[in-house]
Amino acid sequence: MKIGISGASGQLGKSVLSHLTRRGGNHQLVGVSRSPQTVAAPAEGRFGDFDRIDSLVQAYAGLDRLLVIPSAELAPGVRSAQLRAAIDAASQAGVPHVFLMSVAGTHxxxxxxxxxAFWVGEQALIRSALQWTILRMNYYAQSMADEIKMSLGGGVLAGLGDERVAYVSRDDIAAAAAGALLGDGHSGAIYNLTGPASITGAERASIVSEIVGKPVSYVTITVDQLRAGLSQAGLPAPVLDAMTDIKTSFVEGKFDIVTGDVARLSGLRSKSLREILAAALA
Structure with missing residues (x-):
């Protein structure tokens, strides 16, 4: 079986390829990227650009299974166009089974x-793929760790409300994706890849306080206050808009879902936010 990872040069793509390699077997691996030279052996690197559908058709040729990992593009409408192109290219290339990395709470x-972008991508996949599987990620625990590092100096973590989120390790997502790609019986399934518990903002602050050994509090702020703080930090407008969107999704409950899908697909226990933060803040 020949398995392709589209978006192979990103952190998640590299991790999926690493898990597939460690699992062994007779399958062949293909990493599709705008920088195919960065794809590590034994995987074959192929050039593929989400903005050039012809390159994707060529890169996806001969694949039995394909995982499409969205790009990090934040400009409105760009990522959805890229996902439509990737899914269309997979159909043109005759890929029998396409897996899409999506996000929790997609509607x-x-x-x-x-x-x-994720709604457009999921709908395009369901309409056009011969067989499809959707992997919806919860929020990266590592991304929250990075945010916390920037806030630790003031001893305060801020959010827009309770912010119940089942933070999940990037490596656990990769392990689950690898398990799904190698397994059977996943056609037509939508999985939610989550951590083992949904953590509130206050609980997050308590965990951090225990890890660093000093008081850390949690405060609720308004959207305007959030945007003002991000702007003062010098973040560009697209990132500012994205962070506001994400934080709003937290309080809307889109990431407040806990499943056993990581363990079901990977055979491994999903790591807790405490474990990720303990390693990141050590």
């Missing part, structure tokens, strides 16, 4: 919502 949305 009908329009530009400029970040969720628009």
């Amino acid at each position: 009908e949305a329009s530009v400029p919502s970040l969720g628009e």
Whole structure:
């Protein structure tokens, strides 16, 4: 079986390929990227650009299974166009089974919502793929760790409300994706890849306080206050808009879902936010 990872040069793509390699077997691996030279052996590197559908058709040729990992593009409408192109290219290349990395809480949305791209991608996949599987990620625990590092100096973590989120390790997502790609019986399934518990903002602050050994509090702020703080930090407008969208999704409950899908697909226990933060803040 020949398995392709589209978006292979990103952190998640590299991790999926690493898990597939460690699992062994007779399968062949293909890493599709705008920088195919960065794809590590034994995987074959192929050039593929989400903005050039012809390159994707060539890169996906001969694959039995394909995982499409969305790009990090934040400009409104760009990522959804890229996902439509990738899924169309997979159909043109005759890929029998396409897996899509999506996000928790995906529902009908329009530009400029970040969720628009994932809604468009999921719908395009369901309509056109011969066989399809959707892997919806919860929020990266590592991304929250990075945010916490920037806030530790003031001893305060801020959010827009309770922010119940089942933070999940990037490596656990990769392990689950590898398990799904190698397994059978996943056609037509939508999985939610989550951590073992949904953590509130206050609980997050308590965990951090225990790890660093000093008081850390949690405060609720307004959207305007959030945007002002991000702007003062010098973040560009697209990142500012994305962070506001994400934080709003937290309080809307889109990431407040806990499943056993990581263990079900990978055979491994999903790591807790405490474990990730303990390693990151050590």
